Amino acid sequence: MEPHTTSQIHAPRRKRLKIATACLRCRRRKVKCDGVCPACGACRRSHEEADCIYENAAAVREPGPSRFSDESRAAPRVPNASIQPFLEAAKDYAYPGLCSGLGASTAPETTNPSAIHPLQLDRSPSEPHGEDSMNGIIGDPARTREVYGSSSASSFIQQIQTAINFKFGIAHQITGEQKAIPRSRSPCPQTSLSNCEEPTLFLLPPKGLADGLIGAYWDNNWALYPVINRRKIETIYDSLWTSPTSANYPLIPMSIINICFAIGCHYSNLLSPKDRMGASDDFYGRAKRLYQKTGDIPSYERVTCLLLFAIYLQSTKHVFQCWMTVGKAIRMAQSLGIHLPESTIYLESVRDREYKRRIWHCCVWLDRVLSSTLGRPGMIPKWLFNSVPLPSMIDDEFFETQDIGSPIRPDGQPCIMAGAVKAMELYQILDEVLVDLYLNPNDSEDTKRRLIRILEIDSKLQMWNKSLPEHLQLGATATRDFLVERQATVLRARFLHARILLFRPALISYCVRGGSTSGTELFDANNSSLAEAMLPECSRICFRVAQELIEIYDRHLSRQNALGPLPNWWYSVLYVYNATMMILVERFLEAKDGIVKDPKAYQAWHAALRVLKCYSMVGDSAKRCVALLEILCERFSLDQPERFSQQQQNEISQDWDSLLAMSNPFTANDAGIPPFSFDDFIWSDAMPAEAMLTDGPIEPRM
Template sequence: MIQHKVSGATPLDIQSLNQHPQRRCLPASGNTNITHKQFDYVLPPRRRADTLISVYWKYVHVLYPYLDKIQVQEDYEKLWKGDDGTIEDERSYMCLLNTIFALSSQLDESTPVEERERFAHTYYTRARNLLDIVEGGSVRSVQSFLLLGQYFQSTNEPHPCWMFVGLGIRTAQSLGLHLPETSERAADIRTRELLRRVWHGCILMDRVVCMTYGRPCMIGPKAAVTVPLPLPIEEEELMRGPAQERPAQLQRSCVAEFYVHSLKLYAILHDVLFNFYSVNFQQTRPLDADKYFGSLSEGQSSVFEIEHRLFKWENSISDHLKVASKPQADELGSQLYRQAVILHQRQLHVRLLLLRPVLSSFITTEFYNGDRSVPLASELSHRTFLQCAIVCVSVALKAIDTIYQGRGHNAGDIGSLAAWWYNVLYLYTSATVLIAARLSSAIMVDVSEELILDGWRKAMEVLDWYNPFGASIKRLTTTLRLLFDAVPQQYSRFKGNSRGFQPDTLSATRNLDQGSPSMPPLRPPEPTNIVAMPVAETANTLPQDDTNTFSSECFLDFDTVFDPNDLSWLMTIPLDG
């Protein structure tokens, strides 16, 4: 009524805003006329544009259904027809479209790997020039921000990735998407489900970037469950009609179903980060069984409780989204198989993050206990820690093998896996766990060195395979090789001098108090004098196909800074930032 009185908008105009939420702007968001100004834009050739948007639907939308595919495709066709005024808020649509092109350019298998970043940056620049950050707010801008966050995941630029995801969350909140009544009052089911998918996309990306960059979540657990999850229904089935009327016998959507399972998994991830990586996590003893295996206060969960939730989540997955299913030749079958593999990858990584602090604590304690027998009173706790550490190593090996087996024929191929930047994250995290496993004689009794070295070889082979995607990957592989060579040597040297030495408890556990699973500020010294040595000279240390090793001079600086209490190299990822 107020809008009608102030601006003269008719009830029909107001209704159209509800029917097209991706175009809706806030009445109080500033100069809403900015989007109606004339502007120039550039489009790629039609064949190229068709390829890029097809890549988006095939590889991105099936995992992150933030967009109304039908509406976006309709507007895309109108754009090429050139009819004046057929696309409302054409500027914001062109921004979204160029963002789609930028993200798709990083995944397009028909483009040489070395050319992808250059093409993607071109489209990002166009999208950035069309972006409206301050003066307007719409669901479409939220979608653009989320996709730009995903784009910057592929560029190893944490700051813009973090900022764009934050902009998406703040814009969504300003639109009221975090309130259940906003979607409940939508004019139809299709609009309601879109609003819910977009808001839960904000929650998902918030947790993903927090996991990757080791920073606190913006959306708390209570706010995350306020808005109902999207329905697992095909978009085509969400026909126009009253939002309160649920159509009967709707076809289940593999896209929405996968999305809902991912959202539930990342709710568990949030609890892992909060309980074992936040600044609230304080440990008083190297092996604090109460902290890991018993709830000390309301709102905190133990390893066993979260592990049980993971078990229940895994059992709730439909059979066609489990990796036990075989890949099918048809398009739907291959899509389902890829979704199943990615769900498997994600749950392995969450489980790895859950068990990694236990592994870290166990290794630190074993270092100082040496060969001393475990007191009977603490034997059960010790064995529990040991088994958790062994399972952590087993999960790391599975994560590596999943990527090794599922990759495509060429480095630029997606295969049946997540995007390459996620695979690099999973591989690096898993490889550091394997390095840590070699430090524990108790773990090596249960997990053979042959298995560890085989997993290491596979991880390094795939990481080397991904090297053309960016210099940051080369730095990660260099870091891993340095750690693989240096850390066991340093631990062996320090262990001989550790008898009778009482560890500094604060130092021994500070790696667990950094507030994150992967704090980017960690930046190991860049190694020098990297030499290629014959295979025979490294056969006793590295698998035979891993010919890069480090000369003894590389370790001189490492000697002066090495601290056996500090396992931050296990708990962090040396990202740029």
């Protein structure tokens, strides 16, 4: 063997065997490398177990007959069946282009799809390549659309790889495609309609109805939550009616169009109020099935689709599904890096930049809304709210011509995005109300400190209100179209609802202390503190705000079709329900004094019931709210003009004190009293129907 070995290392043969690349291990040891994959000859002879790593993947040689093994000359280059699964797994974790011949035969190319994409046979579309739940991405991070932070194992691996490259003077090469496309915006596999097996999923409503539904969505929902890339969706929507076949449309845009139909049903006057829910359920079911066929590979469009699902689910009884859908959308957005500060490495167009901002802040908005509605902590920490700046006040038509946002567009018309941006600002203030007054674990904090915080937050709300552009102020006298008028009304309703939530803890504390509508029983200028003097004033503000909110709905809501320039009906039911509970408190305090001192409370009460009964045509939750309010009114005998007997007053006071104690955030919770909140809108959904329709005891949800 020695002569044979010596004859193979003569200089002429050494020159002929020079190759364009060598593995990193051979480079480090400065030995000859034949460039064969998965392991070169030198590494095999040194009994190295790991496969070789090459920098220049394009120059890696196909594994050929080895001159060091007689068996390799006789056996075909097909991996042993026992190690085939490991070789297939190795492909997933290798860098792009590395070991391209791993386990491959020398057969000519074929058009068989399974031969072109062999990995798709054993992996679901939603399962990322080369990743696991604990370590993240293993291999080249450019292979995934997901983003991993500095604490992840994959980030550490990347740092080690960079250090190795630097030590050996290897420049990290970035292709032109990688330079042009950020990782989170890189293309992802799209499933088209031709891959599906349910032809009924592709049925479209009549053109006139479809135009009405999509138009209702654009004018009513998108104007408030502009999360969709409107130009792209409108292009696909228009092509549905002009293209001879719909067999090549991606499923995600088709799912988005169907969920737009579902949401548009709630605003369309083409459908009767009683038919809207059924029609929207059908479109939602179709949109959900289309989405499920695409897997869960992270993408901007999938985040958008999930956000729209959550918006729709707010109108249903599926509370848990809505809560989880928002969480899934947030997690997918974070995996794409949408929450990260904008990078200057990649040049983004104004359109891409603005839609990234809109998607993230729609995630923040939904997180805050559900947290306040359900009384649960938010998923997005406060420091991440503005990690991405708020969207600019730039309408889609001016992305190419406008760089700086303004409430007024270059053509002199009001900016539609201004309403959405101001709404996002408001919900950031609402988060302070939620966290500081309702989710604060420090139950021992005294009333004075909480009142100080109430004043601070109310100051922010007033500054926000004064910062509204003129066309978004409800009392503006300028002529406005329906869309701008609705934005102004919606913002006013949300502002009033936020103030009710802000002052309600002070109102409950005032009632627990035995207050009245006049406030004279508690306030003594000589012996009372400033905090005690503020409690009745906070209560009066809460009553006035509730009356104004109910009056807005009573004035703008159409009794025929339950439509108007108002928030979505499910938000409207929540707002009116909370405001009416405050009127209930006011009426009780008036009855307790024995004299009806403010006829506005009586008028607001019946106006609120009219509004909720109107919304009962489109949602069962409004029916439950009406039943609950009527039961409470009867329980406290508020519609009886005669004065209560002493025994009756004592019984009512006991019931009232128990109800207030359940809802008082200023006092420590009694272990024997189940948690209840006036603001818990879902409580009315959870009440048994028997309790709604009888005079039996009203038991809070456990």
